[in-house]
Amino acid sequence: MKSVAILKTLGAALCLSVACSASYAQDNSASAPAAMTSAAPAPSAKKVDRKLGYTVRKALSKTQGVDVSNIAVRSHGGAVTLEGTVPDQGQIDKAGEVAQGVAGVKSVSNKLTVMQQ
Structure with missing residues (x-):
């Protein structure tokens, strides 16, 4: 008890x-x-950069004639950097144009190189 x-x-x-x-x-x-x-919290700068990089990568992967398997996309404050290798010069030019056309991209630093055979 x-x-x-x-x-x-x-x-x-x-x-x-x-x-x-x-x-x-x-x-x-x-x-x-x-x-x-x-008020809803504002997205962090890292989150915005990550999303922009993902959007550019997605646009590149949907582009005919661009091999994205060796391309790295980085973004910081609207400035996008493309690094890596592609099979020919035409893909370097096309990748830069596609990245520049993505909404939110302010500048593109195209550091892609042609793959050595």
């Missing part, structure tokens, strides 16, 4: 502490300025 009473008391104390901590957490968030809580 004593153990049942102890368990009931512990359960009540646990419920009380959870209720108090939840109330405290709500009180802190309610005091935050409305502008901070309602």
